[in-house]
Every structure is written in structure tokens, then in C-alpha cells.
Amino acid sequence: xxxxxxxxxxxxxxxxxxxxxxxxxxxxxxxxxxxxxxxxxxxxxxxxxxxxxxxxxxxxxxxxxxxxxxxxxxxxxxxxxxxxxxxxxxxxxxxxxxxxxxxxxxxxxxxxxxxxxxxxxxxxxxxxxxxxxxxxxxxxxxxxxxxxxxxxxxxxxxxxxxxxxxxxxxxxxxxxxxxxxxxxxxxxxxxxxxxxxxxxxxxxxxxxxxxxxxxxxxxxxxxxxxxxxxxxxxxxxxxxxxxxxxxxxxxxxxxxxxxxxxxxxxxxxxxxxxxxxxxxxxxxxxxxxxxxxxxxxxxxxxxxxxxxxxxxxxxxxxxxxxxxxxxxxxxxxxxxxxxxxxxxxxxxxxxxxxxxxxxxxxxxxxxxxxxxxxxxxxxxxxxxxxxxxxxxxxxxxxxxxxxxxxxxxxxxxxxxxxxxxxxxxxxxxxxxxxxxxxxxxxxxxxxxxxxxxxxxxxxxxxxxxxxxxxxxxxxxxxxxxxxxxxxxxxxxxxxxxxxxxxxxxxxxxxxxxxxxxxxxxxxxxxxxxxxxxxxxxxxxxxxxxxxxxxxxxxxxxxxxxxxxxxxxxxxxxxxxxxxxxxxxxxxxxxxxxxxxxxxxxxxxxxxxxxxxxxxxxxxxxxxxxxxxxxxxxxxxxxxxxxxxxxxxxxxxxxxxxxxxxxxxxxxxxxxxxxxxxxxxxxxxxxxxxxxxxxxxxx
Amino acid sequence: xxxxxxxxxxxxxxxxxxxxxxxxxxxxxxxxxxxxxxxxxxxxxxxxxxxxxxxxxxxxxxxxxxxxxxxxxxxxxxxxxxxxxxxxxxxxxxxxxxxxxxxxxxxxxxxxxxxxxxxxxxxxxxxxxxxxxxxxxxxxxxxxxxxxxxxxxxxxxxxxxxxxxxxxxxxxxxxxxxxxxxxxxxxxxxxxxxxxxxxxxxxxxxxxxxxxxxxxxxxxxxxxxxxxxxxxxxxxxxxxxxxxxxxxxx
Numbered sequence: 030x031x032x033x034x035x036x037x038x039x040x041x042x043x044x045x046x047x048x049x050x051x052x053x054x055x056x057x058x059x060x061x062x063x064x065x066x067x068x069x070x071x072x073x074x075x076x077x078x079x080x081x082x083x084x085x086x087x088x089x090x091x092x093x094x095x096x097x098x099x100x101x102x103x104x105x106x107x108x109x110x111x112x113x114x115x116x117x118x119x120x121x122x123x124x125x126x127x128x129x130x131x132x133x134x135x136x137x138x139x140x141x142x143x144x145x146x147x148x149x150x151x152x153x154x155x156x157x158x159x160x161x162x163x164x165x166x167x168x169x170x171x172x173x174x175x176x177x178x179x180x181x182x183x184x185x186x187x188x189x190x191x192x193x194x195x196x197x198x199x200x201x202x203x204x205x206x207x208x209x210x211x212x213x214x215x216x217x218x219x220x221x222x223x224x225x226x227x228x229x230x231x232x233x234x235x236x237x238x239x240x241x242x243x244x245x246x247x248x249x250x251x252x253x254x255x256x257x258x259x260x261x262x263x264x265x266x267x268x269x270x271x272x273x274x275x276x277x278x279x280x281x282x283x284x285x286x287x288x289x290x291x292x293x294x295x296x297x298x299x300x301x302x303x304x305x306x307x308x309x310x311x312x313x314x315x316x317x318x319x320x321x322x323x324x325x326x327x328x329x330x331x332x333x334x335x336x337x338x339x340x341x342x343x344x345x346x347x348x349x350x351x352x353x354x355x356x357x358x359x360x361x362x363x364x365x366x367x368x369x370x371x372x373x374x375x376x377x378x379x380x381x382x383x384x385x386x387x388x389x390x391x392x393x394x395x396x397x398x399x400x401x402x403x404x405x406x407x408x409x410x411x412x413x414x415x416x417x418x419x420x421x422x423x424x425x426x427x428x429x430x431x432x433x434x435x436x437x438x439x440x441x442x443x444x445x446x447x448x449x450x451x452x453x454x455x456x457x458x459x460x461x462x463x464x465x466x467x468x469x470x471x472x473x474x475x476x477x478x479x480x481x482x483x484x485x486x487x488x489x490x491x492x493x494x495x496x497x498x499x500x501x502x503x504x505x506x507x508x509x510x511x512x513x514x515x516x517x518x519x520x521x522x523x524x525x526x527x528x529x530x531x532x533x534x535x536x537x538x539x540x541x542x543x544x545x546x547x548x549x550x551x552x553x554x555x556x557x558x559x560x561x562x563x564x565x566x567x568x569x570x571x572x573x574x575x576x577x578x579x580x581x582x583x584x585x586x587x588x589x590x591x592x593x594x595x596x597x598x599x600x601x602x603x604x605x606x607x608x609x610x611x612x613x614x615x616x617x618x619x620x621x622x623x624x625x626x627x628x629x630x631x632x633x634x635x636x637x638x639x640x641x642x643x644x645x646x647x648x649x650x651x652x653x654x655x656x657x658x659x660x661x662x663x664x665x666x667x668x669x670x671x672x673x674x675x676x677x678x679x680x681x682x683x684x685x686x687x688x689x690x691x692x693x694x695x696x697x698x699x700x701x702x703x704x705x706x707x708x709x710x711x712x713x714x715x716x717x718x719x720x721x722x723x724x725x726x727x
Numbered sequence: 728x729x730x731x732x733x734x735x736x737x738x739x740x741x742x743x744x745x746x747x748x749x750x751x752x753x754x755x756x757x758x759x760x761x762x763x764x765x766x767x768x769x770x771x772x773x774x775x776x777x778x779x780x781x782x783x784x785x786x787x788x789x790x791x792x793x794x795x796x797x798x799x800x801x802x803x804x805x806x807x808x809x810x811x812x813x814x815x816x817x818x819x820x821x822x823x824x825x826x827x828x829x830x831x832x833x834x835x836x837x838x839x840x841x842x843x844x845x846x847x848x849x850x851x852x853x854x855x856x857x858x859x860x861x862x863x864x865x866x867x868x869x870x871x872x873x874x875x876x877x878x879x880x881x882x883x884x885x886x887x888x889x890x891x892x893x894x895x896x897x898x899x900x901x902x903x904x905x906x907x908x909x910x911x912x913x914x915x916x917x918x919x920x921x922x923x924x925x926x927x928x929x930x931x932x933x934x935x936x937x938x939x940x941x942x943x944x945x946x947x948x949x950x951x952x953x954x955x956x957x958x959x960x961x962x963x964x965x966x967x968x969x970x971x972x973x974x975x976x977x
Contacts, residue, residue, distance in 0.1 A: 219864030473808070
């Protein structure tokens with residue numbers, strides 16, 4: 030078996046050195062980070078990570094307690110629920126809870142807490158709850174209901190999830206996810222999600238993402254849509270009942286912390302521009318992931334990191350920001366103005382063969398490239414799995430080919446996914462049955478016919494495993510601030526399994542937060558929410574207004590998108606499918622430089638007293654420019670490979686090489702203030718049910 | 728490609744609006760119409776002019792956020808495709824493309840091409856829901872649904888809530904939207920318990936804000952989710968059925 034790419038392709042070796050980024054403007058010599066970076070880049074010893082820089086950037090903080098039950102992970106949730114405090118039904122309306130975001134976790138949490146009788150206020154920047162990005166998920170939702178005789182079980186679900194995540198998530202949380210996942214299907218079905226049915230009338234399942242059992246429930250290619258609509262409807266029922274108040278087109282711009290507790294939020298009305306505060310006993314953030322930091326990803330245009338980032342700057346720890354999942358088969362950018370990368374289901378790799386020309390910069394039409402000049406690199410490099418290697422392996426290999434100059438398409442940024450062999454073997458009819466909707470979508474978007482011409486695909490960011498750190502009770506390091514869904518961190522470790530994200534959104538919202546939040550509230554009985562006239566409220570509003578004014582009055586020469594695009598280029602290059610210390614060090618320097626450039630030169634056209642999408646974008650990009658640095662610092666700090674975090678200096682036969690001895694923990698970053706070093710706290714992870722084991726797909 | 732863009736501009740809700748003409752000289756056939764607007768906005772921002780406000784989110788046809796009238800047609804020239812999937816390649820070099828907000832009294836303009844579509848959400852709040860609390864549902868396997876019913880329910884449940892049907896209708900009716908939800912929930916077991924009550928409430932709310940059905944069928948041609956035209960008949964069927972039920976819930 031050939032494992033070394035260089036052995037199968039003589040040209041690989043010539044491409045080993047990372048080319049210098051000519052496009053990047055020269056750094057101002059006053060930037061200390063950049064000076065250090067340059068010093069490191071000139072160091073010719075790749076085995077020696079720039080530890081000097083790391084020491085300048087971060088300090089190691091404290092061990093932190095995840096408040097994980099000490100019983101066997103299998104019994105953790107039962108045990109914990111038994112010890113939770115409850116709130117008497119007659120007292121529930123006295124508690125005000127703010128929920129931000131209306132995706133699966135937000136709409137679910139709001140509706141469930143409303144059903145229980147709490148006074149819930151829901152905030153969303155969308156016009157209506159149903160737009161939240163959960164709606165775009167295609168594949169399905171896992172649930173270890175184990176009805177078939179294929180030997181599924183909660184234990185097996187946990188094993189798949191923990192191993193898939195390369196042992197960087199919490200085992201106990203995975204158990205809770207599996208356990209509650211069982212009734213999630215019952216509930217979502219009951220409130221309107223019409224799951225696919227077998228001819229006998231029973232729920233249909235399929236297998237997904239390398240799992241050997243069939244536990245994925247689905248509704249065509251629109252599972253996320255059906256779940257999201259059901260959740261949004263359930264929220265609408267509570268809005269009609271008066272238990273949930275809906276505040277749409279309101280963007281959360283800050284968190285109000287008083288006496289060490291999260292007690293409210295500051296929002297901007299996107300229509301009138303008015304900034305106001307809302308106080309409450311607890312705040313739940315269900316505001317999604319930060320993948321759009323890469324500029325063009327598969328995420329919706331408005332998905333952003335602002336809510337979680339501002340909470341971070343108020344003291345919530347940020348867990349594992351460098352764990353970003355990159356999907357191998359998205360549509361590449363084909364022109365400058367293409368607004369995003371669209372996901373093409375990974376099922377296509379079942380019958381499609383991935384290849385790139387053997388000749389560099391090959392401009393020929395794919396039909397004119399003879400068979401012996403096509404390099405089926407996954408098949409040659411991974412004979413056992415071929416085109417079906419896991420997502421991260423496929424992404425890395427595709428990216429290697431593109432970076433080495435073998436990319437195809439107008440921007441030379443893709444490889445081919447070819448169905449010629451599949452059609453010859455199975456016939457057009459069967460291929461059409463299997464993939465017609467995807468082929469149709471591809472043709473709609475590109476104007477090309479994948480039946481006769483190979484698809485062009487490229488890796489794209491589409492999910493972030495990192496997020497705000499929470500304890501087992503889904504509470505952040507700020508008491509009273511809770512997190513649900515992709516905005517959090519705990520289940521997926523360093524790599525998320527397909528169809529586990531819809532599950533975690535639903536479980537967090539419907540069946541976890543409604544237990545954990547009341548446990549916190551019970552201790553506040555008799556206390557009113559923070560007085561809106563409190564100085565902490567006024568101060569937070571003033572901070573937000575100052576931030577908006579700063580952007581509006583900056584009078585630079587480029588809109589915020591200009592800087593976002595540059596940031597995306599840096600992130601794509603240095604913090605993507607594979608990372609190395611030198612590249613990350615360089616990225617940090619470039620990000621700092623870009624941040625300075627942003628504040629020197631950004632302009633926000635228009636005013637703040639009305640709908641202003643440039644102002645919205647500018648605030649989000651300003652946050653990305655800070656989060657991007659933390660992401661790279663985390664990637665530089667985590668001196669191992671794990672799941673999607675692939676460090677070229679830690680590999681074994683081209684696979685991620687974990688270091689369980691030194692790195693079996695969650696990095697929980699703490700905001701040091703505007704000038705201090707990043708503080709990395711850590712929660713040690715222990716594995717009792719699924720023993721530590723190295724992943725290997727060769 | 729060079730395209731002339733004629734665009735509705737309106738600063739605030741209730742303010743007077745006007746058409747503005749702009750030119751994009753470097754449009755390319757593979758651009759979507761929203762990307763064409765992105766390109767224009769980039770140009771406007773570089774020239775210190777307010778960009779055109781328009782809505783979009785997923786840009787792959789599922790979220791229902793985008794929605795503009797293009798040369799008088801909701802979403803654009805191709806039937807059953809959302810604005811994010813409409814492309815410049817369907818226009819000719821030098822052609823004028825007119826962008827306007829969705830047209831309906833029920834969708835007041837908030838700014839430029841952005842309208843307020845929460846009226847549709849109020850129809851859902853009125854009754855497009857199922858009264859089952861978290862944790863109380865029976866095992867989904869004990870509830871039999873035939874394959875065909877599940878598929879038929881999905882045909883109607885696919886509505887993305889964009890409001891193109893309302894804009895397409897000369898009467899500004901929301902029959903296709905309302906009918907799709909009534910049909911979806913009437914076809915699934917848990918939805919049947921409140922079927923009559925739901926029909927009364929949703930139809931009342933719909934008539935309160937939206938116009939009567941024109942019976943012409945433009946709505947189904949504009950619909951990016953390809954909701955069957957039969958959904959408009961479902962509204963009347965469910966309303967009449969509810970009338971016979973005389974105040975009963977199901």
C-alpha cells in the first residue's frame with residue numbers, strides 16, 4: 030500500500046515549500062507580532078515550532094471544572110437530573126429568560142421553556158424565526174433508537190461520536206445527546222416534521238457518514254428545513270399563547286453582566302437603528318457557528334460570530350476555536366462575485382471518482398484529457414477506502430492538489446468529480462435516481478451538465494466544532510449565560526459526524542436546557558430581573574453605541590466586505606485543512622496587520638438611524654478580525670493533530686497524530702482585555718466508556 | 728456583459744420612493760441576480776453611495792429570505808426558482824433589469840427592496856401549529872403514516888415562506904401559503920386533532936391581512952418550492968369542512 034503522496038507523484042516534492050504570499054502587503058515594522066513572525070519564518074528548522082511567539086501570545090491559565098457527574102458516563106444524565114433544583118409551576122412566570130436565535134436549539138429552548146410557563150423573550154436578527162440557518166441542513170438527524178436489528182445502541186452512538194470527534198469532546202455529553210435523541214424523533218414528528226416513511230408506515234432510516242448502523246432519520250434532502258419549520262411553529266404557538274415574546278430584526282450586540290451574572294442583552298433594532306437593553310434572570314445564546322470567518326463558506330450570508338464573541342469579551346470562555354470542519358465536496362468559487370460555496374452532498378462520492386490532471390496548469394477541456402493523464406489521487410493514495418475516505422482526509426488531499434498547481438476550472442481552485450465510470454457501470458437511469466436533485470442543483474448553479482462533464486468541487490468550511498465553553502449543565506463561565514447548538518462546543522470534539530448537528534440542536538433546545546436553566550433559576554427565586562435603570566445597563570448600552578459610532582465615523586476608503594475578503598484569504602491559506610506553526614505564526618501577523626488596516630481604512634456608508642446593512646457587516650467583520658487571531662493562536666498552541674485540526678508537524682502516514690498525553694483537554698480561552706496575552710484555561714477530558722484509540726483509515 | 732439596473736429606492740417605511748438607474752458593466756453570465764446586486768453595491772459603496780438594501784441568507788433556495796420582483800415577476804424570469812438561483816445568463820447584453828420590492832399591500836416596504844413579510848408568520852401563529860408539548864409525544868413508531876401520505880405531506884411542507892405567491896397574485900392573496908400549511912398538517916396524524924379549529928383560525932387571519940384568491944394560478948408558477956396549485960383549493964376545502972364541524976376542534 031502506498032502511503033506517501035510523493036511516492037506516487039514525482040512532482041509533489043517540488044511543491045513542499047510554502048510559497049511566499051506575494052499578494053500580502055508589507056507589514057508595518059512597528060507591529061511586534063509581525064517582527065516575531067518574520068523571525069520565525071526565516072528559521073529553517075520546520076521541526077522547531079515558534080515557541081517564542083507562542084509564549085508572547087498566550088499564557089496557560091487554570092484547570093477548569095466541567096461539573097461533570099462523577100458516576101459512569103452512561104448514568105451521568107440520570108444522576109444529574111435527579112440532583113437538579115426545580116421551580117414550582119406557579120413561580121415560573123416570575124422568571125424572565127432571554128433566548129437569542131431561533132434555529133433548532135433557540136426555537137426549541139424558547140418553546141419548551143414557554144410551555145413550562147416561564148416568561149421568555151426571543152430575539153432574532155431575521156424577519157421571522159423560520160429563516161435561521163438550521164433550515165439549510167440537508168442530510169438527516171441521528172438518533173440511536175436502535176429499532177432495527179443492526180446492533181445499534183446508545184453506547185455505540187457514543188462510541189461513534191467520541192471516536193469521530195477524535196476524543197476531544199465530552200463523553201458524558203455524548204451520552205446525554207444519544208439518550209435524549211431517542212425522544213427527539215417522537216417530539217419533532219408530533220409537532221409537524223414529516224419524516225420519511227417506509228411502505229409499511231414505519232419511520233425510514235439510512236446510514237450516514239461512515240457509521241455502520243442505520244440511525245439517520247431524514248426527510249428527503251431537506252431534513253433541516255422540516256425540523257426548523259416544526260420548531261418555528263412550536264415557537265409560534267407559544268408566541269400566540271403569550272409565554273414567548275418575539276423580537277425579530279433585533280441583533281444582539283452585547284451581554285449585560287452585573288455581579289458576575291449574565292443579566293441581559295443589548296440589541297440594535299435593524300430597522301430603526303435604536304439600541305436598547307433587555308434584562309432577565311438568564312440568557313441563552315443559540316446563535317450558531319462562526320464558519321463565515323472564512324469569508325465564503327457554505328453558511329448563510331448572515332450567520333456570524335458577534336453574539337458569542339461579545340459574550341467572550343464579557344468573560345465567557347471560548348472552547349477550541351481551531352476546530353473547524355471542512356467539507357470536501359462543495360462548489361468552488363467560479364468567479365469573483367460568487368457569493369458563497371454551496372454544499373454538494375457527500376453521498377456523491379459513492380459513485381463519483383475524484384481526479385485532477387497529472388499535468389500542472391492543464392487548461393484542456395476535461396474530455397480532452399486522456400485516461401493516463403488523469404490522477405485519481407484518492408484511489409491511488411488510499412486504495413482501501415478510495416474516494417470514500419473521511420471528510421477531512423478527502424479535503425486535505427484535494428486541497429494539496431489544488432495548492433500544488435493542479436487545480437481546474439477558471440480560477441484553478443477545484444478538482445473533478447467524475448461520474449463517467451459510474452454511468453458506464455450503472456447506467457444513466459440509476460445515477461439519475463440516486464442524484465438527480467444534486468445534479469439539477471449543480472446545473473442550476475453552474476450551467477453545466479454533470480452527466481456529460483465532470484463536476485468541479487473543492488473543500489469548504491461548513492461547521493465549527495468550537496464555540497463558547499459550557500459546563501455539563503450548558504452554562505458558560507458566566508453564571509446565567511447558557512449556550513445551545515453550534516454556538517457551543519461539547520459533543521463533536523475535533524470533528525463532527527454527519528447528522529449529529531441537527532440532533533444536538535434539537536436535544537439542547539427541547540430536552541437539555543429546559544432542565545438545566547431552571548436549576549439555575551431556582552436559586553434566584555424572589556429576585557427581580559436587573560433594573561433597566563441600573564448603571565451596568567446604561568454602561569453596556571453606551572459601549573455598544575460607542576462601537577457603532579466608531580464604525581460610522583471611521584471615514585476610510587473601503588467597505589467592510591473588502592477586509593472580510595482579505596481575512597478569508599488568510600484563513601483559507603493558513604488555518605484550513607492543514608496547518609503548520611510557521612504558517613499560523615504568519616497568519617497571526619497578517620491578521621493583526623489587517624485589523625489595524627480595518628480600523629484605519631474601513632468606511633461605513635449611511636447612517637445608524639435606519640436599516641444599514643453595511644453597518645451590520647462592519648460590526649461582524651470587526652469581530653471576525655479578533656476571533657480569527659484567537660483561532661490561529663489556538664491552532665498554534667494545540668501542538669498535536671486531532672480530527673479536523675491537522676498539523677503537518679504531527680502526522681503519522683498522512684493521518685492526524687493525536688497526543689493524548691499532553692493534549693487530552695478542551696482549551697477554554699479567556700478574554701485578557703484589549704492588550705493582554707490570550708489566556709488558555711483547560712478542562713481535562715477523561716474517557717471511561719470509549720477508551721482512547723488512534724484513528725486510522727488506511 | 729453590460730446590464731442597466733432600474734431599482735426601487737426608499738429610505739424608510741412609509742417614505743416616498745423612487746427608481747434609480749445604475750449600470751453594471753462587468754456582469755457575467757454565471758452570476759446570480761443577487762450577486763449582480765452585490766456587484767452593484769460594491770460599486771456604490773466604493774463611490775460613497777448607500778448600497779441597495781435587499782435581503783438574502785442561505786443563497787441556496789431553502790431559507791426563503793430573498794425575494795424581489797424582477798421585471799415585474801417575483802424572483803425573476805425562470806419559473807419556480809428563487810432569486811438566489813436566477814442568473815444573469817437569462818438576460819441579454821445591454822438589457823434593462825428592473826428590481827422592485829415584492830408587491831403587496833400586506834408587505835409594507837421597510838427599505839429599498841426589503842419588505843415586511845411577518846403577516847405570513849401571523850397566519851402560522853393563528854393556528855399553523857400542533858399543540859404537543861415537549862416530551863409528551865407518543866413513540867413515533869406507534870403512529871403509522873403511509874409512505875405516500877408522508878411524501879404528499881412533504882410536497883406541501885416544502886414551502887419556504889418567501890411570499891412570492893402573494894406578490895405574484897393580482898389580489899395579493901396568501902392562499903398558496905396558507906393552503907400548503909393546512910394541507911401539510913391535515914395529512915399527518917398529530918395535525919388532525921385540531922384540523923377544523925386550525926382552518927378557521929388560519930383562514931380568518933389570512934383574510935384579515937391578505938386579498939382573496941384570484942383563481943389564476945400565477946402563485947404556483949412563482950413558487951420556488953413548487954407547492955402544488957391544489958393548495959389553493961385546500962383553503963376552501965378546509966374552510967368548508969370546518970364549517971360542517973360546527974365549532975369542533977378536529
